[in-house]
Amino acid sequence: MPDQTLADVGEFGLIARIAPLFAQGEHVLVGPGDDAAVVRTRRGHDVVSTDLLVENRHFRREWASAEQVGRKAAAEALSDVNAMGGRTHTVTVGLAAPADLPAQWAVDLAAGIAQECEVAGASVVGGDVTRADQVVVAITVIGSCELAPVLRSGAQPGDVVALVGRQGWAAGGLAVLTRGFRSPRALVAAYQRPEPPYEQGPLGAAAGATSMIDVSDGLLADLGHVASASGVAIDVHTAGFELDEPLQAVGAALGVDPMQFVLSGGEDHPLVATYPGADAVPEGWRAIGTVASGEPQVTVDGEAYEGARGWEHF
Amino acid sequence: MPDQTLADVGEFGLIARIAPLFAQGEHVLVGPGDDAAVVRTRRGHDVVSTDLLVENRHFRREWASAEQVGRKAAAEALSDVNAMGGRTHTVTVGLAAPADLPAQWAVDLAAGIAQECEVAGASVVGGDVTRADQVVVAITVIGSCELAPVLRSGAQPGDVVALVGRQGWAAGGLAVLTRGFRSPRALVAAYQRPEPPYEQGPLGAAAGATSMIDVSDGLLADLGHVASASGVAIDVHTAGFELDEPLQAVGAALGVDPMQFVLSGGEDHPLVATYPGADAVPEGWRAIGTVASGEPQVTVDGEAYEGARGWEHF
Missing domain, CATH: 3.30.1330.10 (PurM-like, N-terminal domain)
Incomplete structure (x- = not known):
């Protein structure tokens, strides 16, 4: 050292x-x-x-x-x-x-x-x-x-993973800007100004979230923090996401799979939480995965993910 | 602008x-x-x-x-x-x-x-x-x-100004270092490691301090903040300070009045407070001035001070 x-x-x-x-x-x-x-x-x-x-x-x-x-x-x-x-x-x-x-x-x-x-x-x-x-x-x-703070370490096997807020838009906007473009403007605007769902953290806690994190390093990277802290395996279901139109447009323009913005993008600051069952997921959140026992890891549709998961600061 | x-x-x-x-x-x-x-x-x-x-x-x-x-x-x-x-x-x-x-x-x-x-x-x-x-x-x-926070704005005419902790040593140490010297070591050590009197803030509050500030920009500059916030005139009495031996040595070596380190130096982080009368000044604090009504200003031994009072960050 x-x-x-x-x-x-x-x-x-x-x-x-x-x-x-x-x-x-x-x-x-x-x-x-x-x-x-x-x-x-x-x-x-x-x-x-x-x-x-x-x-x-x-x-x-x-x-x-x-x-x-x-x-x-x-x-x-x-x-x-x-x-x-x-x-x-x-x-x-x-x-x-x-x-x-x-x-x-x-x-x-x-x-x-x-x-x-x-x-x-x-x-x-x-x-x-x-x-x-x-x-x-x-x-x-x-x-x-108001209630007990919701940590990263509380996810339990059998929980449902749910997300609230925009995800992947900021990464799409950044991809556009780094290539010298200024549109789609909705994505550039999302990169320039995140809109974290400030009301949803307390609501999620009240709804009984067992773990919670905001997406800042990248969805898979941040879910990796939850998996490690909780000692669980998390599987993300890509079918849980609607690929919003601007993301599809950028994917087509840049020749990349737009799902990578969703899976690896940070900086939108949506919340991801785990809930004890689908019934507990509050209105406005979308179910995007499941929690199982096993080695701490994050898979995508049951398989290892080959793309970038997020980024480190050095 | x-x-x-x-x-x-x-x-x-x-x-x-x-x-x-x-x-x-x-x-x-x-x-x-x-x-x-x-x-x-x-x-x-x-x-x-x-x-x-x-x-x-x-x-x-x-x-x-x-x-x-x-x-x-x-x-x-x-x-x-x-x-x-x-x-x-x-x-x-x-x-x-x-x-x-x-x-x-x-x-x-x-x-x-x-x-x-x-x-x-x-x-x-x-x-x-x-x-x-x-x-x-x-x-x-x-x-x-524990008690009400002691602000900069509470100094009253008639109060005694008192100080606790080392003052001027860090400035003396910095003066030495900027000239390429490494001694007197006590001053260099003081510059490298301030020793703020952490016990004295709560004690000063308990003793009835009417205002308090730590010296970080320079003694006169920081007393100027108290004078402005309180709407009072403060006179500093240089006789209240013992000029510690290392400060005298540096003053002699550099050909400067060592009192300037005491009056203008920051970074030692002693406390300066005002107390309603000499009897209220706690043990370990030294009386270094008085508070009077009048235009907010800080004088030294009754006169305007010509040297530097501290520094700004831009």
Whole structure:
């Protein structure tokens, strides 16, 4: 390890080395490793998560307006509390940016963050701004759950996997933008502005979801986190998805199977949860798979999936 | 403003433009503008603050070990809750870093953060790591106050200004390092590792502090924040400080008045508070000034101060 770089060890390798360093106090109900942490406070609890967005890695200034970047950064973080079945009440923002960044860009970014937080019912209460070579946005969300937080680790054999919200559109939009196109506009718009289903996290928890996660790394990658944490095998049924028309159009134009956007795409931030039976799946969610006992793995229509499952950050 | 850059508007100019964009919910007891924000939660409250540290701006890898950078980053953030009279229970960490960063550096950084959080009694419960051109560390602290949070805005004419903790040492150490020296080692060590008086924030609150702030931008600059927020005039008495021997040595070696390190230095994170009379000043704190009515300003021994008062981040 002395000679290894972050690229060598990878995001998850680094996290595995770092996590044991942090002793968890008795008040920590859920520590590192889920969508958000949960801590007991003097008279309640906090659900907490932090996300970073880095220019040219998570966004490009030419592909999205500052306001869109702000909305997206906020949505990504707010979505983590949603995936615990909670609601965010409080947000802080850190902005590191080059001195020659137009001040209007920073103001528009803040406006986008404010708008998205308003949608989710949260207040931005503070933060920090400082100079850096590159724009880095750090967003921390603090919320609470009405019921017990829904973890990644609760999926049971026999459960039904269900999804709510748009999935695959952002990946389709990104595929279009990286090839220099600007349409189909619905997909580009989806990439520029996710619309996480903020009402559905608490509803899913109330409906008895046994596990829940938001899709941010890619559907199969994120279901892989659920499979590992729960110690179960998950099979995704592609018949559960309608392939929306814009996805079909992009698949045809680019000569790729549009189902790959659905299976591997992140950044739409829908919720995926497991429920104890089809009857428990709430209205608006679509059943997309089943949970079985066995080695933790995610299969697609009963078989191993050969395509990309998501992405790592190093 | 359309053509202005962040360098044109400055840190505080940018904050002034951004802050009005964020609507504050009814649960927000203290919004942007103090050391930390305070929000009412379902059955309690949270004291929240976020800080950013950027490589080559807040630290240099050749001037401090990764562990020292971690301790310093954590200390800076933890100190904000201390300055509200609170204790931090929960911390999240965001790390953006180049792919070729030695993984050991990131692990040592995390170890330093863990150590400092342990000193303050806080748990690191989660965070995010991602790739960037430059190391950026984002730390969010969440805590609570036993009593009412102590704000910047409560100083009253007639109050005594008092300080607890080391002040000016970090600035002396930085002055030494920037000139290529490594001694006096006590000052270099102070720059590399602040030791905020974590016990004193809650003690100051219990003793009846009317206002409190931690020194992070510079003593006069931070007292300026108190003067503005409270609408009072503050006079600092240099006779209140003992000029510690290492500071005298550096002043002599560099041919500067060592009092400038005390008056303008940041990064030691001592606490400065105002108390209603000398009798209220707790043990271990030293009286360093007085509060009077009048235009918000900070004077030194009754006169305007000609030297630097601190620094801005753009």
